[in-house]
Amino acid sequence: MIRTSVIGLGYWGPNLARNVHTCPGTFLYSLCDRDEERLAAIATNYPAAKTDSDAATVLADPDVEAVVVATPVHTHYKLAKAALEAGKHVLVEKPLTDSVETANELVELAETKGLILMVDHIFVFSPPVRKMKEVVESGELGDLFFIDSIRINLGLFQHDINVVWDLAPHDLSIVDYLLGRLPRSISAFGSVHAGQDIEDVAYLNLDFGEGLIANIHVNWLSPVKVRHVLIGASKKSVLYNDLDGSEPVKIYDRGIHVDGSREARHGLMIDYRSGDVVSPHFQRAEPLQQMVRHFAECIEHDRKPLTSGEAGLRVVRILDAAQRSIKAQGGRITL
Amino acid sequence: MIRTSVIGLGYWGPNLARNVHTCPGTFLYSLCDRDEERLAAIATNYPAAKTDSDAATVLADPDVEAVVVATPVHTHYKLAKAALEAGKHVLVEKPLTDSVETANELVELAETKGLILMVDHIFVFSPPVRKMKEVVESGELGDLFFIDSIRINLGLFQHDINVVWDLAPHDLSIVDYLLGRLPRSISAFGSVHAGQDIEDVAYLNLDFGEGLIANIHVNWLSPVKVRHVLIGASKKSVLYNDLDGSEPVKIYDRGIHVDGSREARHGLMIDYRSGDVVSPHFQRAEPLQQMVRHFAECIEHDRKPLTSGEAGLRVVRILDAAQRSIKAQGGRITL
Amino acid sequence: MIRTSVIGLGYWGPNLARNVHTCPGTFLYSLCDRDEERLAAIATNYPAAKTDSDAATVLADPDVEAVVVATPVHTHYKLAKAALEAGKHVLVEKPLTDSVETANELVELAETKGLILMVDHIFVFSPPVRKMKEVVESGELGDLFFIDSIRINLGLFQHDINVVWDLAPHDLSIVDYLLGRLPRSISAFGSVHAGQDIEDVAYLNLDFGEGLIANIHVNWLSPVKVRHVLIGASKKSVLYNDLDGSEPVKIYDRGIHVDGSREARHGLMIDYRSGDVVSPHFQRAEPLQQMVRHFAECIEHDRKPLTSGEAGLRVVRILDAAQRSIKAQGGRITL
Amino acid sequence: MIRTSVIGLGYWGPNLARNVHTCPGTFLYSLCDRDEERLAAIATNYPAAKTDSDAATVLADPDVEAVVVATPVHTHYKLAKAALEAGKHVLVEKPLTDSVETANELVELAETKGLILMVDHIFVFSPPVRKMKEVVESGELGDLFFIDSIRINLGLFQHDINVVWDLAPHDLSIVDYLLGRLPRSISAFGSVHAGQDIEDVAYLNLDFGEGLIANIHVNWLSPVKVRHVLIGASKKSVLYNDLDGSEPVKIYDRGIHVDGSREARHGLMIDYRSGDVVSPHFQRAEPLQQMVRHFAECIEHDRKPLTSGEAGLRVVRILDAAQRSIKAQGGRITL
Numbered sequence A, B, C, D: 001m002i003r004t005s006v007i008g009l010g011y012w013g014p015n016l017a018r019n020v021h022t023c024p025g026t027f028l029y030s031l032c033d034r035d036e037e038r039l040a041a042i043a044t045n046y047p048a049a050k051t052d053s054d055a056a057t058v059l060a061d062p063d064v065e066a067v068v069v070a071t072p073v074h075t076h077y078k079l080a081k082a083a084l085e086a087g088k089h090v091l092v093e094k095p096l097t098d099s100v101e102t103a104n105e106l107v108e109l110a111e112t113k114g115l116i117l118m119v120d121h122i123f124v125f126s127p128p129v130r131k132m133k134e135v136v137e138s139g140e141l142g143d144l145f146f147i148d149s150i151r152i153n154l155g156l157f158q159h160d161i162n163v164v165w166d167l168a169p170h171d172l173s174i175v176d177y178l179l180g181r182l183p184r185s186i187s188a189f190g191s192v193h194a195g196q197d198i199e200d201v202a203y204l205n206l207d208f209g210e211g212l213i214a215n216i217h218v219n220w221l222s223p224v225k226v227r228h229v230l231i232g233a234s235k236k237s238v239l240y241n242d243l244d245g246s247e248p249v250k251i252y253d254r255g256i257h258v259d260g261s262r263e264a265r266h267g268l269m270i271d272y273r274s275g276d277v278v279s280p281h282f283q284r285a286e287p288l289q290q291m292v293r294h295f296a297e298c299i300e301h302d303r304k305p306l307t308s309g310e311a312g313l314r315v316v317r318i319l320d321a322a323q324r325s326i327k328a329q330g331g332r333i334t335l
Helices: A013-022 A036-043 A055-060 A073-085 A100-113 A127-138 A163-179 A262-267 A287-301 A309-327 B013-022 B036-043 B055-060 B073-085 B100-113 B127-138 B163-179 B262-267 B287-301 B309-327 C013-022 C036-043 C055-060 C073-085 C100-113 C127-138 C163-179 C262-267 C287-301 C309-327 D013-022 D036-043 D055-060 D073-085 D100-113 D127-138 D163-179 D262-267 D287-301 D309-327
Strands: A002-007 A026-032 A050-052 A066-069 A089-093 A117-120 A144-154 A185-191 A201-207 A213-219 A221-233 A237-241 A249-258 A270-279 B002-007 B026-032 B050-052 B066-069 B089-093 B117-120 B144-154 B185-192 B199-207 B213-219 B221-233 B237-241 B249-258 B270-279 C002-007 C026-032 C050-052 C066-069 C089-093 C117-120 C144-154 C185-191 C201-207 C213-219 C221-233 C237-241 C249-258 C270-279 D002-007 D026-032 D050-052 D066-069 D089-093 D117-120 D144-154 D185-192 D199-207 D213-219 D221-233 D237-241 D249-258 D270-279
Touching: A002 A013, A002 A055, A002 A287, A013 A026, A013 A036, A013 A066, A013 A287, A026 A036, A026 A055, A026 A287, A036 A050, A050 A055, A055 A073, A066 A073, A073 A089, A073 A100, A089 A100, A089 A287, A100 A117, A100 A309, A117 A287, A117 A309, A127 A163, A127 A221, A127 A237, A127 A249, A144 A163, A144 B213, A144 B249, A163 A185, A163 A201, A163 A213, A163 A221, A163 A309, A185 A309, A185 B185, A185 B213, A201 A309, A201 B199, A213 B144, A213 B185, A221 B221, A221 B237, A221 B249, A237 B221, A249 B144, A249 B221, B002 B013, B002 B055, B002 B287, B013 B026, B013 B036, B013 B066, B013 B287, B026 B036, B026 B055, B026 B287, B036 B050, B050 B055, B055 B073, B066 B073, B073 B089, B073 B100, B089 B287, B100 B117, B100 B309, B117 B287, B117 B309, B127 B163, B127 B221, B127 B237, B127 B249, B144 B163, B163 B185, B163 B199, B163 B213, B163 B221, B163 B309, B185 B309, B199 B309, C002 C013, C002 C055, C002 C287, C013 C026, C013 C036, C013 C066, C013 C287, C026 C036, C026 C055, C026 C287, C036 C050, C050 C055, C055 C073, C066 C073, C073 C089, C073 C100, C089 C100, C089 C287, C100 C117, C100 C309, C117 C287, C117 C309, C127 C163, C127 C221, C127 C237, C127 C249, C144 C163, C144 D213, C144 D249, C163 C185, C163 C201, C163 C213, C163 C221, C163 C309, C185 C309, C185 D185, C185 D213, C201 C309, C201 D199, C213 D144, C213 D185, C221 D221, C221 D237, C221 D249, C237 D221, C249 D144, C249 D221, D002 D013, D002 D055, D002 D287, D013 D026, D013 D036, D013 D066, D013 D287, D026 D036, D026 D055, D026 D287, D036 D050, D050 D055, D055 D073, D066 D073, D073 D089, D073 D100, D089 D287, D100 D117, D100 D309, D117 D287, D117 D309, D127 D163, D127 D221, D127 D237, D127 D249, D144 D163, D163 D185, D163 D199, D163 D213, D163 D221, D163 D309, D185 D309, D199 D309
Parallel strands: A002 A026, A002 A066, A026 A050, A066 A089, A089 A117, A144 A213, B002 B026, B002 B066, B026 B050, B066 B089, B089 B117, B144 B213, C002 C026, C002 C066, C026 C050, C066 C089, C089 C117, C144 C213, D002 D026, D002 D066, D026 D050, D066 D089, D089 D117, D144 D213
Antiparallel strands: A144 A221, A185 A201, A201 A213, A221 A237, A237 A249, A249 A270, A270 C270, B144 B221, B185 B199, B199 B213, B221 B237, B237 B249, B249 B270, B270 D270, C144 C221, C185 C201, C201 C213, C221 C237, C237 C249, C249 C270, D144 D221, D185 D199, D199 D213, D221 D237, D237 D249, D249 D270
16 A cells, blocks of 8 residues: 555545545555644544644655645645655646646656656546546547536635636546647636635636637636536537536437538528437446545556646646636637 | 518518517508418418518508518618618517618617617516516626626527527627626637538627626537526626526525625635525516517607617627627627 | 317317317317307407307207317216217317216217217327337336326316316326226325315325336425326336426436345345436427327228227226225225 | 444444534444444444444443444334433434334333433434424414425335335424324325335325325335425425425415305405515534434433434334335225
8 A cells, every 4th residue: 555645634635635545555644734733633533644744744754655735726836846856656636736837847857757746637537527538539429519618606715826727627627638638729708806806707718629619617606506518519419417416417419410512501401410318327436536546556557647747737738828818808828 | 559560471570470460559460571482371370461572562551650570680771771761660680780880870760760670689578587687776786797698509500690690689688688788898709510601609708897797608509408697796696597487587695705804805704695595476478579569669659669779789789899809719809 | 171160268278279270180160169258259360260159059060070179077078978969079178077977978979979089188199108108118117116197286276176187187198098907996185275175185096906006196286386207117217207398208227126036035135227317309299289180080090099088988987986085085996 | 421332333323423423412432233344344433432242232331321223123122222221311213113012112211211212313403304394383384285295216125124114204204393293194005016025115195184184205116316395385385305405495485365255266266376486595514413412412401302202103103004004005094
């Protein structure tokens, strides 16, 4: 079992600690948080784990093989870098870092050191997203036309990041996983309310070329919670509704067929195909547990993680471009 | 009763004819369509109505007091202009015309002639939209933050217009009715698929200033039908789901309160308010019937219609700007 | 075209008249209602139809080939009998009559006269129910375990009948169509409220033997509208939600497999199968139009209707038994 | 803190253990299960708790103040009796016991001994049910007409009990909490499938007199999960949908008003009132935690629990009557 330390025990860290504890491949070696009271409270659940209030102590311990970084975003780079330099494998909360330069540096450092660098793009490990990937890969959808992703709710305002850096990594990592490539360009709008100087509503428009676009709506001010990913395509389409407990993924055998001939186009001979809707069965599994297991397996077998540092870098590149486009009132940024 | 002719009996015209026939203030004087077979088929339901296959004949008839124009968009200007010049009151299918210049000319002509010019912005006459207007006017929402409008479906491809000119007039007329003013600027994206050269997916982003934005998603390629208007605001928020037959409008007493002091902002002292959700009762009424009655009343009492030529012109101005922004890859257009 | 008269123009009659008018196989020969004002109002839509305020005149007219009876339930028997005796084919609103004796007499009279007697069991002509029938017939469900049917709403109180005779014919005719046989016994409960002396809430429990039961809940006092038919079976199950406009029928490949061996039963070795959910596509069609066409075809080709007098009699037998069980506080009635 | 032992660590026991551990008023003193492997596995989470594989040892320990019994139903009586005789306060999983006699004996024994006897009627501690109780108590509903409760799912077959004894305690305890009295009579139907000799589908019909009935549908074979409680009443009605995460309770200001005069009744002058639908806000709280806290408070302050032994006895009396009615093919049993 890989001796693993979890650094940062705020909102998400305790969940990571619990999964590191129960995952067969990892051993929860130690817990670390600057807030000693918080640290002590979480530690009562894990009597076998050491506790440290200073991350430096954790990184200096030669028995630590892997580190999970779940601290505020602006500290990801410094902590992950120090961990890699200390020879530890690293799993970082999303987003990987808060700039392209630092994300890139971490990727290169992990490569040089021969260590695993993985990002907690949690949705890549959720069964519905896995099912969507399987459907996209099978080719049954035909040509992809658009991806429309909505992630809105009354949200947790963050100290150091806006709604784009907070929520859009989820959507962008799903899109990255489904398509496996960067968009050609991006345009984004953000809006500031409630006396804050950080964006709490934003829309991102990604152009992947060949008629494929992705649109993302992230919002901390919505009274209703919506989490939809809709993939429109030439043959079939897919809707993933994360809040539908019984049928989260639906495949629609519906579409429009246009006869491409000149005569046909003049008359717009359109055939609406309407067919079955299938909600495929899949095994339910806790995404966080899958993710921690994947981290352990990648370390053990020296494999590239699905949500590698490179994937994390791609997401940071889009976030960075989105931020610049928002500042430019939606001006299009080429990637 | 106002002697009224309906010109154009394609998809929507027969619905207008039926409502002109049953509305107490109007008399269905005649029906007109170039397709004589179509004309005859519809006319069997209205034995008292005259039939004409030539609009010129209708406009030349001094007994005709008002004309309803339900022909393809590119013919609206010519027909409405001729009707106004012939001294008829005019109700035009949305959008008013296909250019700012022609829309403006119709508005001025109606003004000069002292005739009623009205646009069939049908949703302005739907009870849920009326209820939203009442809620917005009451001030109970506080400051408006965003309007997010989604209108997607497997759609009817149009000969002469794209999805923006086809569907967005609904959303834009709702927003225009709620806010009563033009946005300061607009940015839009469109995407072309299925062998067509007209946009079938589009996103519009309207900036109204003072932190208020409106985002509109129109789409002819969605396998699922969605018709949502979400208004986010500082005190309460409203969701209008046109497909929810039992509770189409919901008012959420939920929001975020941020203490504006410097100290508070450092620590982001946020209070999540969560309260009741109310689905207000309102009388069901057929919007089309309300609209035709309003047309008759405006003629009778010489009143400015709610969906006047000016409102139609404002919508055309936004559509025109959206079209230009799409051509400019989302470049922002100031209005 | 069969010259057809519609007698009774209250709530449902005008819908029947409209469909007789548009159905290719029938000609709306005349309209009849004792309320001359009502008669005149409906007749304006059908200038070619004769009008009569006395049913006797209709029945005495040798040009009338078929009669649609849409009058209050207690008049069905007398009118249908007179029509059959006058040599007319008859389509009667549900339920066929208000007693087993009279229903039986009509069936025998139609048989003797060689005339078509059909009941307006409208749901038998709805595409979702047709799809359910197809699924049941295919055998893919395995052994049927239970049918649970809910039909509740704020309802229209009837002058002469309770909620069982008003609403349950829908559920019973669906069950009769699916199973094609009478239950062995029935038990029913009814409840009286709101100052009335007629039941407004009722539950029916039908035992079909071999482990198959059907339970029906009909209710005029429910603030929410529900129309569900759930068929549970050994292999697959089906849910028909009449209010789900997009996916009214869902087939669930889910169930429980119990190993029947003694050892297994001791340990209750149960395997939960969970598979896909499929919402099959089917053509949308107006059930009333299908029903009137079927009536015309049965007359033309002298065929037994799907919703024959016999089917109507079976439903009346169950209604009658339910009524007796209610009076007996739920005492079980054998059929 | 009350030193508490949890006996029985099957499906539900571990949840009780976790809440006893975290509840401020109780101390998880020991864990007990005959399956030593299971016992050891659960115990790793609670290093401070003792473990015993024999309940007798637990009951003989004078340091144990209270016992939670979460064993199979047929063992409740013996264990609870022994615990009370040993002077321990007792919390028993639902249903209290499997017969009226034994339930009664426990109630009397607890009374004699001056000990707290409480049943885990968990839904009584759920916020939506609390809200329903508040609404019923307020009188705003007017006269109650019916309660319709549906609890269906692919269920866990039990070794020793049928679907009535397994699921209906939830519905019956909710109804008991809302009304606070026994029904006058009950009639029930059950159905056996899947090679078992225990009922897996059942319907219960409870008559409370004065026009108030409750109907309960419990089912282990339903492919869809439904958990609805609908209360119909003269002024307002309430729907509790346990699966609606955002608006579990809705209050409908809808109903039917019947003018009670003879003339009015002849003409059935009915007024459909249709008003707002309100989904009231309430604090979310884990019912199990509330329940364990209540147990601790009742011990500390020697108070009668909301879900006292008497409430448990009332539920067992109805279950017993339902069972007898099922055997009698639905024959009505007076309570």
